[in-house]
Amino acid sequence: MSKITIALEAAVATVIENMPKDGAARTNRQRVYVDRAFAQILKLIAPRIRHFVRQYGLTAHWEDAEQCCAIAVHRAIESYDPTKAQFTTFVNWQIRGELQSLRFRLMTDQRPSAKKVEATTVSLSALAATDGDEIAPEAMIEDEDAVARTEAAASDYLAEGAVSQLIDAYVDQLRKVGVEALRRRPRSGARDRGEGPRFKRADPAELEKLEARLSRDREIVARRVFDGATLDEVSLDTGATKECVRQIARQATRLLTGIAAEAPRFEIMADDARRAVPPVRPRRAGAAKVPLLPDPGALHNRLAHVEAIEAERAAYVTPVLPVAQLVLH
Structure with missing residues (x-):
C-alpha cells in the first residue's frame, strides 16, 4: 500500500x-x-x-x-x-x-x-439584478394572494367545524327527545316481564330506526340549511318528500337559532344571525293606528255604506263575531 x-x-x-x-x-x-x-x-x-x-x-x-x-x-x-x-x-x-x-x-x-426538450437551468440569483436594482430571489417568486387565500381557507375550515358542532348539538337534542319518547311508549309484554314504569327501556329496534332518522335529518339540515341544496336534490338523495324536507329544514332553523343563542361557544354565530335579521322598530307614542274598516269618506267608497248584520241573519258566519256587509247604493 x-x-x-x-x-x-x-x-x-x-x-x-x-x-x-x-x-x-x-x-x-x-x-x-x-x-x-x-x-x-x-x-x-x-x-x-x-x-x-x-x-x-x-x-x-x-x-x-x-x-x-x-x-x-x-x-x-x-x-x-x-x-x-x-x-x-x-x-x-x-x-x-x-x-x-x-x-x-x-x-x-x-x-x-x-x-x-432543450431545457436550460437558470439561477434566480443571476436574475436578481434588474436595471441595476438588486431584488431578492424570494421577492421574485412571492405570491401576493397567498395570505388572503390562507386566511380564507382557515376561515372556511373554522366555519365548517363550527357548523358541524352546531348540527351535532341539534342532533343530540333530537336524540334526547326521541329516546325519552320511546321510553314512555308502552312495550308489548313489559307487564309480563315485571318491568315497572321506573324501569322502562327503549326498544332496540326503535332505537335503530331513530338513529337512521336522525342520520337522514342531519344530512337534510347540512345540505338544505347550510349548503343551499335544492329541494329536488335533497329529496332525491335522502328519499324524503319535498314537504318533509321543507318541514325538517324549517324546524331545524328555529332549533339551531335557539342553540346558538344559548351555548356560549356559538355566541358569534348568534350575533351574526341577529345582525342578519332587521330589527323591529317600536311604534312611536301618538302614532296613528290603521283602521280595519274602509274609510267611507274615500273617493272610491262614497257610493257605498257599511251596515252591521245580526248573527242570526248570517248563518254562514261564526255567531261570535259580527259581520259587516257592504251595500251599494
Whole structure:
C-alpha cells in the first residue's frame, strides 16, 4: 500500500475508535481526536476530491461540491468495514454518488430527458439584478394572494367545524327527545316481564330506526340549511318528500337559532344571525293606528255604506263575531 493509503487507514481507525459506543455521550477528548483525524482524512483525499469535482463539471459550484464530498467521507467512515475493502476504494463510490446527486439537483438540463426538450437551468440569483436594482430571489417568486387565500381557507375550515358542532348539538337534542319518547311508549309484554314504569327501556329496534332518522335529518339540515341544496336534490338523495324536507329544514332553523343563542361557544354565530335579521322598530307614542274598516269618506267608497248584520241573519258566519256587509247604493 502507498503512504497515503496507510495514512488514511490510520486516520479512519482513529475516528472509529473514538466513536461513542451504544449511544453514550462523546467526551471532549474523543471529540478532539475525531476532529483532528477527520481533517487529516480530508487533507489526504483533497486531490481526489478536486479530480471528481472537475470530472462532474461542478467547478462553478465548488463550495457545494466540497460540502457534499465531506458528507460522503463521513458516511463512508460510518459504514466502512476494513475486512471487505480498503478505505480509498470505498470512499470513491461515496464521493461519486454525492456529486452525481448534486449535479442532478443543480444542473437539471444535463439529464438526457432535459436535453431532448432543450431545457436550460437558470439561477434566480443571476436574475436578481434588474436595471441595476438588486431584488431578492424570494421577492421574485412571492405570491401576493397567498395570505388572503390562507386566511380564507382557515376561515372556511373554522366555519365548517363550527357548523358541524352546531348540527351535532341539534342532533343530540333530537336524540334526547326521541329516546325519552320511546321510553314512555308502552312495550308489548313489559307487564309480563315485571318491568315497572321506573324501569322502562327503549326498544332496540326503535332505537335503530331513530338513529337512521336522525342520520337522514342531519344530512337534510347540512345540505338544505347550510349548503343551499335544492329541494329536488335533497329529496332525491335522502328519499324524503319535498314537504318533509321543507318541514325538517324549517324546524331545524328555529332549533339551531335557539342553540346558538344559548351555548356560549356559538355566541358569534348568534350575533351574526341577529345582525342578519332587521330589527323591529317600536311604534312611536301618538302614532296613528290603521283602521280595519274602509274609510267611507274615500273617493272610491262614497257610493257605498257599511251596515252591521245580526248573527242570526248570517248563518254562514261564526255567531261570535259580527259581520259587516257592504251595500251599494
